[in-house]
Amino acid sequence: LRTGFVRVYAVLLLITATVAWWLVLAHKSREVAQEESNRQTRLLMQEIESHRLTDEALQQARLAAEHANQAKTRYISTISHELRTPLNSILGYAQLLQEDTGMAPHRAQAIRVINRGGEHLLSLIEGTLDIARIESGKLALDVRPMAFAGAMQEVAGMFELQASAKGLRFVFETGSRLPDTVRADEKRLRQILINLLGNAVKFTQVGQVRLRVMHAREMAQFEVHDTGPGMRAQDLERVFEPFARGQNEVAPGPSTGTGLGLTIAKMLTDLMGGEMTVRSAPGEGSVFTVRLFLPEVHGAVLPRPLALPSHTGYEGVRRRVLVVDNEEADRELIQRWLEPLGFDVMLATSGLDALALLDGLQPGDAGAPDAVFMDLAMPGIDGWETMRRLRASGWGVVPLAIVSANAFDKGLDNDLGHRPQDFFVKPVRRDDLLGWLGLRLQLAWNDVPPSAAEMLALPTQQQPGVEVTRGRDFEPLLELVRLGYYKGIVQWLDDWVQDHPEQAAFAQQLRTLAREFRFDAIEQQLLQRHV
Structure with missing residues (x-):
């Protein structure tokens, strides 16, 4: 146990x-x-x-x-x-x-x-x-239907002339049928292509420049090939930086570029939701490729802009315009533009000066202005405050346009509800101001009489000692005009006058129209007289 x-x-x-x-x-x-x-x-x-x-x-x-x-x-x-x-x-x-x-x-x-x-x-x-x-983030795209195939032909035609002038071969290729109309910001798309092709022609001394455009499944691809000096690997890393230039990018003669073309083209491509790439090697040229989403538009009718007439005056009672600007030269410039057309021009050096001029007056009174051009940056009170005080005094019914050098204020929201259409950025064009006045004051313009209009074109009959230019001689100029390429138009006219000195007066008239961006007026003159 x-x-x-x-x-x-x-x-x-x-x-x-x-x-x-x-x-x-x-x-x-x-x-x-x-x-x-x-x-x-x-x-x-x-x-x-x-x-x-x-x-x-x-x-x-x-x-x-x-x-x-x-x-x-x-x-x-x-x-x-x-x-x-x-x-x-x-x-x-x-x-x-x-x-x-x-x-x-x-x-x-x-x-x-x-x-x-x-x-x-x-x-x-x-x-x-x-x-x-x-x-x-203040740049807004203006997306609307654009004539895609025609625009590509115009861009290619313009640079074909520039390449030919340098002894280069220009090739325009399309991988397939290009759509007639797409939705895009035409101005920015042209700006991208002009910057890329302009650099390709500028830095290519021998060989060719090729533009290849393809469109499939709503995607457009643009390729710009050149046989220029090419770029090194370290240059490719900074090719899209502002004012950056590769050591091989040397064009003969004085350079007229700003060094911002590729930078702006790349930033615009990114803003449009696209992609831009580049490949290059020293001695082998460069290839810039842009891919963008450009949907095709079917059945769109694109309006054709009308030519701007030349005004010599207007019908009806004499109108009065108030110009408010602290810069004497700018005040006198608008005065010189308007007074020959029959306007009475009142000048004010500041916002306070403008308020003093209008003190005791009401819209419609004798001596009261029918329209106002207002600067923004002025001593004392600025243009915005002046506009507020004018509206508080009952002058809000008088058409008022801002003429300012501050481009950033255009299109921005403001408590006055001032529209971008009533905002002009210096340097302002005379036709823009006259167009605004005609619209807001409902003016009936007196246009250039036929005798003066005929002076803007070549005579239809040959005069002694004057050679009448044939229509086909102006085909390159028409391409530049239809593209709206101001610098190309002026350069073509300068070269043309060297061979036709007797046509210097006519060329000067066309330069004047080009400087006023009246490209449709130039085209109309050429088509009526020479085609």
């Missing part, structure tokens, strides 16, 4: 020891697991805190970048305003001087040089502003 109890005791003791050991191990395991859990929790909290600090740093960096970008935009806007103000006078008075047919040839040439320099400066300003608008 004792032996049995001893055995039972030993077994129970062994079981008790095993359970006790198991309990100790389980407790230790829980302690170790708890410690590991606590350690992992601390590490996770540390990681969360690190992420929070990193996110705060990123937010601060983003805010700093936004503030820097806004400061850059304000700087560019200010610089643009300061440049546009004198440029408005330069181009405006150059336009007036070019209309003087009695000017000596050497002085007329000097005026043309001044005008070209002003136009080049304006293109540089516009390019810089385009970049600033895109970066700040």
Whole structure:
């Protein structure tokens, strides 16, 4: 019996020891697991805190970048305003001087040089502003149906002339049938292609330039091939940076480029939801490829713009216009434009001066203005505040247009509800102002009489000592006119006058129309007289 109890005791003791050991191990395991859990929790909290600090740093960096970008935009806007103000006078008075047919040839040439320099400066300003608008999100696309196939033919025809002038071969290829009409921002699409093809022709000295256009499944692909010097790998990395130029990109003669063409083309492509790539190697030329979503439009009828007439006056009672601008040259320029057409022009040097001139007058009174041209940046009170006070005084019924050098204000929301159609950016074109006045004042214009209109074209009968130009000689010019390529038109006319000096007067008239962007008037003159 004792032996049995001893055995039972030993077994129970062994079981008790095993359970006790198991309990100790389980407790230790829980302690170790708890410690590991606590350690992992601390590490996770540390990681969360690190992420929070990193996110705060990123937010601060983003805010700093936004503030820097806004400061850059304000700087560019200010610089643009300061440049546009004198440029408005330069181009405006150059336009007036070019209309003087009695000017000596050497002085007329000097005026043309001044005008070209002003136009080049304006293109540089516009390019810089385009970049600033895109970066700040203030550039809106104007998407509408466009004649796609015809536009591609026009672009190809224009650069075929430029390539031929340099002794280059230009090839235009279409992978398949191009749609007649697509939805796109035609101005920006042309701007992309003109920048790419312009660089290709400019930097290619021998060989060819090829434009290949394909359209399938609503996607359009444009390829610009050239046999130029090509670019190195390090140049490809910065080819889309502003003012960047590769070491091999050297064109003979003075460079007229701004260094912004590829930058703007790339940014516009991205803005349109597309993709632009480039591949190149030294001595093998370059290939720029653009892919854009351009859906085809069926059954669209595209309106054809009408030619702008030349006005000599208007019918009815004499109208009065108030010009408010702190720049004397800009005030006098508008005055010189309007007074020969029969307008009475009132001049004010500031917003406070304008309010003083109108004090005691009401719309419709004798001596009250029928329309107002208002600058924005002026001493004392700016144009916006002046407009508020005018409206509060009952002048809100009088048509008012803003004429300002601040291009960033156009199209922006304002508490006055001023429309973009009533906003003109300096340097302003005379026909734009006259068109606005005619529309808002419902004027019946007196156009150029037939005898004066005939002076704008070549005579239909050959005069002694004057050679009548054949119609086919103007086909290259018509291509440039239909494309709206101002610089190409002026260059073609300059080259043409060298071979036909007796046609200098006619060429000067066409240059005047081109500078006023009256391309339809030029085309009408050429088609009526020479085709």
